[in-house]
Amino acid sequence: MQRFILSILALCALVLTVSMATAATEAPAELKLEAPAGIKATKNPVTFPHAKHDAAGVECATCHHTWDSKSDVQSCSTAGCHDQPGKKGETAYYSAFHAKNADNSCLGCHKIMKKEGKVVPVSCKDCHPK
Template sequence: MSRFSTVTLSLCALLLGASLAPAAPQAPGDLRLGPPEGIKASKALVGFSHARHGAADVLCVTCHHTWDGKSEIQSCAAPGCHDQPGKKGETAFYTAFHAKNSDRSCVGCHKPLKKAGKAVPVSCGQCHEK
């Protein structure tokens, strides 16, 4: 087999393999974050921009920490994730967004960014706008 044929076959195999690779998930645009079914919101729902977080190089698995990289990404409010009422415990809906010592929660991620001079929301009213 000639060198040209080997290179051509290798290139074709590479292109075919790349076309069979799973595509990255398409994140929804702007949305309103609210509690799971059965839990009443005590404050206004929170606006969230996937595009803004993606532009800041926040990876999907940062927030969707149980995602395997292949299956459909589930909402934090999905059954079995953060679907419990109250303010304590790993599965509490409140915890997913407000845990101060977790780089997976909004507050836990935004506080250090704010301290570093970034313009990110950190107070209740900045996220739960009326």
């Protein structure tokens, strides 16, 4: 009987360990989006309400489109992602947030939602406070 109880406890510990390892990545509730070093920003940084997007059901991979769900989530300005200066091109830092026709950029997604009648920020001053 004791061996059975120990087996059950070991199984529970294994299940708990595996479930903790595969649990969703904890994201900060809020973060500040700033241009990376070497890219001159023309507007103030954006305070991004991560928790609000999570609550709205936005999947992590929508914005973190190269994330494999196993490794650590990288920022948009990580080398090789959106780390280039300028306003055009997929790797431009600006494009990650402002591409109007991309549903995984902030502005692109918010424009889609606005067309659906939802109240979301779409103007510069809504996101970039003075």
